[in-house]
Amino acid sequence: MKAISGKVTRGLNLGSKVFAADNSGARIVKIVGVKHGKTKKGRQQYAKVADWVKVSVRAGKPEMKGQVFDAVVIRQKKPYRRITGERVCFEDNAVALLKDEKGNPKGTMIKGPVAREVHERWAQVAKLAQYVL
Secondary structure (H helix, E strand, O other): OOOOOOEOOOOEEOOOEEEEOEOOOEEEEEEEEEOOOOOOOOOOOEEOOOOEEEEEEEEEOOOOOOOEEEEEEEEOOOOEEOOOOOEEOOOOOEEEEEOOOOOOEOOOOEEEEEOHHHHHHOHHHHHOEEEEO
16 A cells, blocks of 8 residues: 555544445445554554545445445544644544445545545545545
8 A cells, every 4th residue: 555645643443433425325334444554463453544444334325234345534533744744634534435446436426625645545536526635
C-alpha cells in the first residue's frame, strides 16, 4: 500500500459505527477489521484516514444488512497533523465501500468532503468526491 503524507492519528477502533458516505445502499457500517494494519502484539487494531478496512453493514438496504465489504476511511473526527503543520479534522467519521480489491468504489458518488490523504492512496475513490480537503 502506498505511503501517505501526514502523521495521521489513531481515529477509529474496531467496532466503531461509521457513516457510509457513498450511494452504495449502506447507511451505517461497523468496522470489523483493518487490512494491512500494523499494531503492537496484544493491542487492538485501529483505523485512520485512507486505511483499508473490513466493514459490516448495520443499516441501509435490507438485502445489504449483515454483509461484509471492504471500505476506505475517508473522514475522521480525531484531528491529525499534515506535513505543512496544519491540523485537520472533520464533522463525522465516514467510509466509502469498495467493489473489489483493486480499490474500485461500489457507489457512483460520495457525499461530503474527502481527505487529501485518501486522494494520494485511493485515486479512484477521490474522483467520485464532491471536493477534496
